[in-house]
Amino acid sequence: MAREDQTTIGGHVIDRATKLQVDAHRKAERERLYALRRGMPQSNRAAETEQVIAALTDRLGDVAGKTIAFYWPIRGELDLRACMHALHRSGATVSLPVVVTRAAPVEFRTWAPGCAMTRGIWNIPVPAEGAPQRPDIVILPLVGIDADCYRLGNGGGYYDMTLASLPVAPLKIGVGQGFCRIDSIRPQPWDVRLDTAILGDGSIISAP
Ligand SMILES: Nc1nc2c(c(=O)[nH]1)N(C=O)[C@@H](CNc1ccc(C(=O)N[C@@H](CCC(=O)O)C(=O)O)cc1)CN2
Ligand SMILES: Nc1ncnc2c1ncn2[C@@H]1O[C@H](COP(=O)(O)OP(=O)(O)OP(=O)(O)O)[C@@H](O)[C@H]1O
Numbered sequence: 001m002a003r004e005d006q007t008t009i010g011g012h013v014i015d016r017a018t019k020l021q022v023d024a025h026r027k028a029e030r031e032r033l034y035a036l037r038r039g040m041p042q043s044n045r046a047a048e049t050e051q052v053i054a055a056l057t058d059r060l061g062d063v064a065g066k067t068i069a070f071y072w073p074i075r076g077e078l079d080l081r082a083c084m085h086a087l088h089r090s091g092a093t094v095s096l097p098v099v100v101t102r103a104a105p106v107e108f109r110t111w112a113p114g115c116a117m118t119r120g121i122w123n124i125p126v127p128a129e130g131a132p133q134r135p136d137i138v139i140l141p142l143v144g145i146d147a148d149c150y151r152l153g154n155g156g157g158y159y160d161m162t163l164a165s166l167p168v169a170p171l172k173i174g175v176g177q178g179f180c181r182i183d184s185i186r187p188q189p190w191d192v193r194l195d196t197a198i199l200g201d202g203s204i205i206s207a208p
Contacts, residue, residue: 010164010190022186029152029182033143036179037076045078045177048200052175053083055198059173060137064091069108069135069170072096072125075154077141078175078200085113095133097158098126105162107132135170138163142176145197149174149207150187163192171195178203 002013009019060068068087073079084094088111097106099121109127116128140159144152151174153159163172172194178201185191197205 009188010161012189014188022188025186026152026155029185030143030155033152033180033182034075037177040076040177040179045076045200048177049078049080051202052078052198052200053080055202055204056080056083056139056173056175057086059196059198060087062090063087065093066136067093067095067108067133069095069097069133069138070111071139071141073141074122074124078177080139080175084111088112093133095135096126097162099156099158103157103161105165106158108135109133134166134168137171137173140172140174140194142174142180142197142199144180144182144185145174145176145194145199145205146182146184146187147205148184148187149194149197149205150185150191151194151197152182152185157190160190160192164190173198176200181205 002008005016006013007016007019070080070084071077088094094111095108096111098109100107109130110133111127117125118128120126140151142151143154174194174197176199178199180199193207195207
């Protein structure tokens with residue numbers, strides 16, 4: 001049982017004071033990294049995107065028959081839609097996250113070129129219909145990534161909740177700009193470590 005000065009997140013008890021400190025640290029890092037994104041010239045973004053797609057394609061190898069969750073780019077995230085098209089052509093099932101219920105795991109819906117889309121949370125385009133898929137591989141957009149391969153995201157906790165809810169752990173690959181590296185997100189018991197992160201400066205971070 002949690003005491004009054006404690007709270008429970010994903011079944012883990014944590015001191016409220018610690019939680020406040022961790023949240024403040026992550027918020028500050030997010031703001032710093034969002035500012036770097038805003039300042040990034042378009043030409044650099046294009047070069048980094050190309051670099052990440054090449055490394056990711058290499059890492060994925062044969063994708064025929066696999067289900068791979070991507071993301072529809074928002075707010076200066078790397079635009080990997082060309083890669084989604086290529087993997088679809090190679091026989092993968094490509095899916096996208098859909099926030100069906102706030103503060104709950106996302107559903108992954110199949111995406112295909114030209115499929116009907118609608119707007120979801122934060123106005124993010126999502127496939128309009130389709131049964132939820134269990135991804136073999138999840139590609140996650142990074143706001144930041146730390147030295148131990150823990151991801152900093154947009155602060156909704158959606159990927160952590162989703163990954164905790166899947167009965168079989170998928171391969172988790174983060175993708176982001178070269179400037180995404182941070183020292184530590186100050187990982188907590190509910191944070192899910194990624195297997196690998198591929199950055200636009202050509203560097204790759206792997207879980208220790
Ligand atoms: N392209 C893309 N799609 C994605 C994600 C993503 O990071 N990138 N997500 C990956 O998670 C999910 C959406 N993530 C979201 C994360 C936070 C909030 C949100 O409402 N944030 C609050 C601030 C955080 C809080 O304190 O709750 C806000 O903006 O008011 C909404 C969606 C699913 N789709
Ligand atoms: N497994 C979980 N169960 C319940 N709540 C969770 C879980 N994981 C995270 N949360 C909640 O979500 C909040 C935000 O988490 P965090 O700062 O790790 O977000 P994020 O990983 O940056 O966001 P996102 O995954 O949406 O991009 C946490 O403070 C916590 O309250």
